[in-house]
Amino acid sequence: MHKDPIIGIDLGTTNSCAAIVEEGGNVKLIPYKGGEYTIPSIFAIDDKGNELIGYEAKRQWQLNPKNTIYGSKRLVGRPFKSDIVEAMKKVVAYSVRPGKKNDVVLDVGKKEFTLQEISAKILNKIRDVAANYLKTPIKRAVVTVPAYFNDRQRQTVKEAGKLIDLEVVRIINEPTAAALAYGAGKGVTKKVLVYDLGGGTFDVSIIEIRDRVFEVKATGGDVFLGGIDFDNAIIHHVLKDFASKTGIDLATDPVAMQRIKDLAERTKIDLSARDDVQFNIPFITMTSQGQPLNIEMKFTRKMLEQLTNHLVDRTLQMVARVLVDSGLSTKDIDEVLLVGGQTRMPIVQDRLTKFFGKTPSKGVHPDEAVAVGAALYAKSLEDNSSLRLQLLDVIPMAIGLERAGGAFHTVFPRNAPIPNAKQLVATTSMDNQTELAMRIFQGDHEQVVKNDLLGEFTFSGIRPARAGSVQVEITFDVNVEGILTMRARDPATGREMKTTVRVS
Ligand SMILES: Nc1ncnc2c1ncn2[C@@H]1O[C@H](COP(=O)(O)OP(=O)(O)OP(=O)(O)O)[C@@H](O)[C@H]1O
Numbered sequence: 001m002h003k004d005p006i007i008g009i010d011l012g013t014t015n016s017c018a019a020i021v022e023e024g025g026n027v028k029l030i031p032y033k034g035g036e037y038t039i040p041s042i043f044a045i046d047d048k049g050n051e052l053i054g055y056e057a058k059r060q061w062q063l064n065p066k067n068t069i070y071g072s073k074r075l076v077g078r079p080f081k082s083d084i085v086e087a088m089k090k091v092v093a094y095s096v097r098p099g100k101k102n103d104v105v106l107d108v109g110k111k112e113f114t115l116q117e118i119s120a121k122i123l124n125k126i127r128d129v130a131a132n133y134l135k136t137p138i139k140r141a142v143v144t145v146p147a148y149f150n151d152r153q154r155q156t157v158k159e160a161g162k163l164i165d166l167e168v169v170r171i172i173n174e175p176t177a178a179a180l181a182y183g184a185g186k187g188v189t190k191k192v193l194v195y196d197l198g199g200g201t202f203d204v205s206i207i208e209i210r211d212r213v214f215e216v217k218a219t220g221g222d223v224f225l226g227g228i229d230f231d232n233a234i235i236h237h238v239l240k241d242f243a244s245k246t247g248i249d250l251a252t253d254p255v256a257m258q259r260i261k262d263l264a265e266r267t268k269i270d271l272s273a274r275d276d277v278q279f280n281i282p283f284i285t286m287t288s289q290g291q292p293l294n295i296e297m298k299f300t301r302k303m304l305e306q307l308t309n310h311l312v313d314r315t316l317q318m319v320a321r322v323l324v325d326s327g328l329s330t331k332d333i334d335e336v337l338l339v340g341g342q343t344r345m346p347i348v349q350d351r352l353t354k355f356f357g358k359t360p361s362k363g364v365h366p367d368e369a370v371a372v373g374a375a376l377y378a379k380s381l382e383d384n385s386s387l388r389l390q391l392l393d394v395i396p397m398a399i400g401l402e403r404a405g406g407a408f409h410t411v412f413p414r415n416a417p418i419p420n421a422k423q424l425v426a427t428t429s430m431d432n433q434t435e436l437a438m439r440i441f442q443g444d445h446e447q448v449v450k451n452d453l454l455g456e457f458t459f460s461g462i463r464p465a466r467a468g469s470v471q472v473e474i475t476f477d478v479n480v481e482g483i484l485t486m487r488a489r490d491p492a493t494g495r496e497m498k499t500t501v502r503v504s
C-alpha cells in the first residue's frame with residue numbers, strides 16, 4: 001500500500017502549477033520560494049553550462065534567447081514534418097530540428113533534448129519545489145493535459161514522467177480538472193462550460209456535474225491558439241510599423257526580438273486594465289551609419305482588439321461546435337467558467353457574455369483551478385480516500401485507420417466516451433500471409449494525411465493459410481487517459497498475436 005502523497009500538476013505552456021490536498025481535506029497550492037504559486041515553464045542552459053528552470057530561466061531569456069526554451073508544450077508529441085512545427089520554427093529563437101523518430105529535438109547549450117526531456121526537466125523542478133515544501137519525497141502525480149491533446153501527445157507526457165521516476169498515475173484533461181475545482185465536494189448539479197484560454201492552447205468542454213460525477217458531454221479545442229498568438233499579433237504589428245519607418249527588419253535579430261516579445265506580452269496584459277500604453281524600447285538596433293534607433297509607439301485597447309479579433313472569433317466558433325456536439329444550447333449552460341490567463345482580456349469576457357446572454361462565472365481562479373482539480377483527483381485516487389470522484393471523459397478527435405487510397409475509417413468518433421473498446425475483424429489478402437500492418441490516425445478529417453499518425457501497428461504470427469481464410473480480430477482499447485493500445489488474436493485458435501508499433 002502506498003503512503004506517499006500524490007500531487008496534482010498543471011503542466012502549462014507558459015506557467016506550471018502544483019497543488020496537494022492536505023490531510024484535513026484542504027487544497028493547498030504549492031508556493032515557490034514562499035511567494036508565487038506558478039512557475040514559468042521555461043528551461044535554459046547558461047553559458048557556463050548551468051541548467052535553469054522557471055524564474056531563473058525567465059530572468060535571463062532576453063540575453064540568452066537561443067538557449068532558452070519556452071512554449072515547448074506546443075511541440076510535444078508533434079511530428080517534425082507538420083504545419084505546427086513549421087510555424088513554431090518561424091517564431092522561436094531556439095533551434096528546432098528533426099529527431100530520429102520523425103519527432104522534434106531542440107538544441108540547448110550545445111546539447112540535444114527531446115520534448116520528453118524538456119517536459120521532464122520542468123516536471124522535475126515542480127516535483128523538487130513540492131518535495132521541499134512538503135518535506136517529503138514526491139514520486140507520484142496526476143498531470144493535466146489540454147483536452148485536445150491526441151494519444152501521441154499524452155504518451156509523451158507519460159514518458160516524461162518515467163524519465164525522472166515520477167509516476168504519472170493519471171493524465172486528466174485541463175478543463176475537466178477546472179470543473180473539479182469548481183464542483184468537487186460541493187453537491188453541485190449543473191451543466192458548466194469550461195472556456196480555457198491559456199498561453200498556448202484553447203480548450204472548451206461541456207461538463208455535467210452531478211455531485212461527485214463529472215461527465216464530459218463534448219470537448220473541442222485548438223492546441224495552437226493561446227496567449228502566445230495574441231502576443232504575436234502585437235509583435236507583427238510592431239515589426240511592420242518599424243520596417244515601414246526605417247526599412248529595417250528586426251525579425252532577424254534574436255535579441256531585439258526577445259525584447260519586443262517581452263514588452264508585447266506586458267503591453268497585452270496592461271491593456272486588460274488600461275485603455276492605452278506606450279510601447280517604447282530604446283536602442284533596439286542601429287542604422288548602417290551606426291545611429292541608434294528606438295521603438296516608440298502607443299497601443300490602445302481598441303488596437304489590440306482589432307489585431308486579435310480573429311483569434312477570439314476562432315474560440316467562439318469552437319464553443320458553438322461543442323454546443324452542437326453536446327446537443328445543448330446556450331440556455332442549457334448553467335455556468336461558463338473562465339480558465340487560463342488570457343481570459344482576463346476584457347473583450348474575451350464581453351464576447352462570451354454576449355454569446356451566452358449572461359456573464360461568465362468567476363467561480364474558479366483562472367491560473368490555479370487546473371492544478372487544484374488535479375490535486376483533488378489525485379486525492380480521490382489514494383487508497384481509502386474519503387473523497388470519491390468519478391470522471392467520465394471523452395476523446396477529443398476521432399481515432400481510426402487508413403483504408404485503401406488514404407481514406408480515414410473511423411473506429412471511435414470524436415467525443416466517444418472513455419474508457420472504450422472496439423473490435424474489428426480483418427482477413428488476410430495473400431496466401432500464407434503472416435503479418436498484417438495497419439496505420440492508425442487521430443483527427444477529424446476524411447483523409448488520413450490531414451490527421452495525426454498515432455502509429456503503424458504490425459500484428460505478426462498469423463497462421464499460414466490461403467488468402468482470406470484466416471481472420472484477425474483486432475481490439476482497439478482507449479483507456480481513461482485517452483491513450484490507445486491495440487491487440488490482435490486469431491478467433492479460430494484464440495491465440496494472441498504479437499503487436500509491434502512504429503511511429504514514423
Ligand atoms: N491580465 C491579463 N490579460 C491578458 N492576458 C493575460 C493576463 N494575464 C496573463 N495573461 C496571458 O495568459 C497566458 C498564460 O495563461 P496560463 O498561465 O493560463 O497559460 P498556461 O496554463 O501556461 O498555458 P496552457 O494552458 O495553454 O498550456 C499568457 O499568454 C499571458 O500573457
Ligand SMILES: [Mg+2]
Pocket residue numbers: 010012013174198199340370
Ligand atoms: Mg493552462
